[in-house]
Amino acid sequence: METLDSPLAFGGALAAALVPLLWLAGALRPGNAKTGFGLGLVGAATLVLSLASAAASIVLPAMAVVPDAWVRHDSVSRGMLALITLLGWILVRFSKVYLEGDSGRDRFLRWMAATLASVSALVVANHLVVFGAAWIATSMCLHKLLVFYADRPIAQLAAHKKFLVSRTAEMLLVAGFVFLASTYDSLWLGEILAAAQGQPLPATASTALVLLALAAILKCAQLPFHGWLIQVMETPTPVSALLHAGIINLGGFLLISFAPLLDAADGARWLLVAVGGTTAAVAGLITMTRVSVKVGLAWSTCAQMGFMLLECGLGLYELALLHLFAHSLYKAHAFLSAGRTVTATVERHWAHLPQVHRVGRWLVATAAGLLIALGTSAVLGLWAHATPALVATLWILGLGLATILGEALARRRGGLMARAAGTAVVLGLLYGLWHTLFAAWIPAGALSAAAVGPAVLAALLLTVPYVAYVAVRVGPPRFLRETVYAYLYHGLYLDDAFTRLVFSLWPPKSGESRTADGAVPVSSTASAS
Template sequence: MSIDRILAQVSTSSELPAAAQIAAILMAAAALFKCAQMPFHGWLIQVVESPTPVSALLHAGVVNLGGFLMILMAPLIVQASAAQWLLLLVAGPTAVFASLVMMTRISIKVRLAWSTCAQMGWMLVECALGLYELALLHLVAHSAYKAHTFLNAGNTVELSMKKRLVEINQPGPGQWLTAVCFSALFMLPTIFLANEARPADLFSWVVPGIALTILLSEFLAAGGGVFTLGRGLILGAVFWALYWLQKTFFSLVLTPPDSQAGLVAVGFVAILIALLVRGYYQIRYHRFSPAGARLYRFLFAAGYLDEWSTRLTLKIWPAKLPDVVRPRAVVSVSSTSGSRESV
């Protein structure tokens, strides 16, 4: 049966049959594998030794196929709550963990691989919440960003040396409060004008508001007075306008299904985002404290999840090593005497 016929039957039926529910779960599992979600993420981390153009193609295109599958099969996934929760329970923690692990990486290509793992997790979370237009925006933006960063990896040494000259200043309570107020000036009118009432729709505006708050707080902590604050506000306004326009455009292009996740699913994702912000704050500003040092070591080792999953996989499905190849005897022919000697 073709995909068009499947989607047509799903859109006309009020309740999915058991076979369709199982198919939706299997598609969600396939997307999780394809997007390198924990604990089966090791293959993505291990292939970054490939040449940079190949890495750019892999991370900007091939890994995105899991998100593309979920967007394509959106009418089916929105009616399968089990598939949605499978995406949330696996992709959500993966996105948080991979985002924090990325902050501890030294190699630029390994860091970008962890970034891809995290971004794919957030993309699948957006699909689970029913925000398919946001997932499509995420897919396109991630493809362009990852292709550029991998091809630009040769400039990492110069950029790293420049970053070492910049001192990291922790924002104070007043600076955090100021950043929150300015972010609210962008976020609240947008929510009012967009007439967003469902929890998932509110989530799609609150998350970029949190990102903007962190950006403005670091602008304020960097010093520079009114000039720095004005620069941060201009950057924030441009960021917010582009996000609004692109989200609206992809919503018109895609016309996503109306069904969205409920308050429980949005609350679960809100807890994950709170953990991400807390971990970011600890690693960013308190890395050398006792708690920060322990967290940094744990994240630097990535919790040894790849090693544990590899051992478990080899126990369940042992790899058969090839037979030892015995070299044949090399026969040398003497041109003078005509005798042969075996080596």
């Protein structure tokens, strides 16, 4: 059993342990209510410590698993810690200006720091009890931020739904941890992963992985449990950035942490591919119908989380980790600069896409995109370890590149087509390079299983939005233009049924049950103007 006997390893572990403690200190005493200087200093200190701990984990790859240490020393954990503290530092600085003059700013900063302390403790925890407690604390602290403005009924309703979904996810997480602890007779994450490596997965452990997959599905707001994510747009913008860039990704982090176990849990992986792929396809189409910038970003998050869970289900944890980091940075920027993204959002709207009545051009673009995806992966040597799961993701990548080429072919401008082709090639190469880089971060023993069924399902599900996009561009029939658009705009009415069920079992408080005009906002369209 390895120990933290190296000074560098011990220093990295100590730095990681101090990060959540400093955020907690900031929550207890955020500093001057007018300047927030104390909490700003805490944010800078945690950023330095998290970067130092991440550097230590990279320098000492042999210390990736320390079974009996309270703090994890693997690259995934430390990388996540650095990401969270960077976002936290930015959000604290942004919040001081955003809430200037607001009487509740000091209270807001306290709960922001408490949330950051909880999520930081979660990503470095090597003990199931600490992991579970931090998971629950993160959700409870976030709830206080979601209901920051008590006079906004829709925000209160959305927080009520989120509260119920989160409690369900927590029960599933705790139940999964109980099964794992009883199966491997340990509460240490490192010991569990070490004991399971190279061994067949017992039935109780398979059950545990299904429960953890369900917890991740609820945490990532997958269909039909997505309504609260779409409706929490009335919270302060820093909360939206924190939620979409940091907290909602925890479902993916949970799955990546248990990757060596999940690789052998076929039931959990089929579940992730089916739910994640369906959500990615449907939510991606719905995003094209939204005009409201923040609501469109929320639907985009729902779709991106579905794609991340699908990658975990396929065993491509390195791509899920890349997705997690890229999505966090993108969404933090998107929400903090939402005022400058109105034009871009309108241009992506279904109704504003110009018609191109040439199916042949899109067929050429599709073939070219697939060839570029396959060619760049072959150049980088990815085919040497090709699996059905990797082939499926290359198919999906090719369709994504085809949209870039299709837009250029539609305009029939030589210079534009050349630039589009160059962009597609560069993106294909970057995909392969990032794939290789993040593969070095994944826990030992987590390999992509050659599962043909989930790979085929994933490819089919993610082909649906591409076909729909092309159908809209080449001139949609009336049924697609009117009927399908209406259903997609209303989110296929999935949240209506889910909300009625939830409110019938646990109705909100009487003060939260109506909007200002007396109506009861049931579906996600109530807040999506």
